[in-house]
Amino acid sequence: MNEKVLRVLNPMSWFAPFDAIPLNPRLGKLQDKVIGIVGQNHEPMLYLKDSLRAALPQLKDIVILDKKDKYSERTGISKEIQQKVRSLGIQAAIQGIAH
């Protein structure tokens, strides 16, 4: 039996076709505007704001949009974050380490 050659089927699922979301054009260089950070769940994230501030003194502000990541497949990022993004005129966003 051990020498008999067996053909076996693949047990894996596959990815469904989808419409790709194109990335927004990059900024060339960061302007004198706000950057937002979401997600402070892991320790390196606690130091990122200060590190960014040191590297990018021209930034008007760096805002922690939310300490906890509140992403939900059902609702997307929270309304609270969306409102902050719009009201602050955020030029770019960083999603921190979530898990």
Place this chain on the structure above:
Amino acid sequence: MESTVGTISNFEKMGIPGVGISYVDMMGQIGDEAIIRKVPQCRVIPVPRPRPGLTAEQIAKDMVPNLITGLTSPLTDEERFKGEVVPSRPDRIAFEGTYDEVQDFFIGDLTSFVDVEPHAKWTDGLPIIPPTPQKVAEMLTGTSHSHDEEFDVINFEADVGYRPMPLGLRYDIEKVAVNAVMAGCTPEMMPVCLAIAETHPGRYITTTASADFGVVTGPIARELGMASKRNAMMTGNVANAVLGRFMTLFRHNIAQFVPDVSMQHPQGNPLNRGLVFAENYEGSPWTNLSEEYGFGRGENTYTRFHSKGMWDFGVTMYGGHWDSAYSFVAKHGYRHGDVLNPAMTLMKASGMPKYFIILINPEDIARMADKSGFKTKEDARNWIYENCTLSYGEYKRNFAWPPSDWEGFPDGTGGHPGHQAVNQLKDLGITAEQVTDNTIVHLPAWGPDWLWFVHLGSGTPIPTLIRGNHCVTVSIDKWR
């Protein structure tokens, strides 16, 4: 990680350039998640985990240049692409070789794991029954459905309110049959396997002890030889074992959970080894799961529960059997419902007291219906909710995952159990100003409907409490 890619996709949709950060050992799955989230080219910066000699502060400094590059460097043609992406499907035949070579192929290269524990590629770690075309064809005789009928793997978000949503992974009935063969199932079990597939969520990322278990209700359980009485969750019953194993293989191969990537609990939950059993409702005055969810008492259904930990609790704490338990409560002037006090003590100590499941044998239920007056599940549910309470102060102290805004009396939105407790207080007309550490919070924190009873076992009155929730109950017969 799922959140990382998901949030970036949201920002990109809002017109905001985004960059994510992920630990380097989790980058292997970022590409898959990016496809599922429809941002296949999203920019994610890998960083190492803190370790002796490499502080979190240093990691933050080191990642800054890459983040700036990610936010500023021009897009490539691939990143600009807008339109339909059609990922390639895997070949139907995965491998040809001897029996031993097939086993090695399904386990994969265990030497490739460096930062995480080794785990098998396409199995649960045990040898599998080789899914040859002949075996799979035999398995497909267990259902009248066509082998090429396709389905979406559902999203985990379906758990709350159970709204099936596509995750971005697809499978067909043949894939279910392949995994059923691998698990050791018989064709007669195929309808149950398809019900498991219908209800099982796709990959999600969690650091909690998340797991699922399934309950088969109805005469098909006996036809398949499933166990529902003493030791039903123990090893040795073939039908329970192979159906549980099918669930594990479905989770691994079709729902695409990955140990150490999508499942990140520090110790892991042994329930993920696959637990399926039959409901033992004969002789119970209460509704079984089929009836509770809109089917007839004799209809065959499959119920998926989501679960964390489990503990047994004994009525034996009151003397070893029901008569002594009721004598005890009478002697001490307790109420007859107090025989459930051990369960409530565990609920209060559970750390995240939002929802619970009690596995209890039908003899115990009949006795409680007679002696405690719990004629229905609702009677028992409401009694527990009324009597299982914590003070707001205890709740805060005992709660394993307090929200950062406890003191701010949040608005109660979202599904966080802390928020639910606050909602509960609001429902009672208690305002933020009136909340003190002595304010009473009832459990389960999400309300009396977040407590389920499942008929299971026989013999000694020792029910089992599970921290978990009902997800969905579906027909098995429609898959015949």
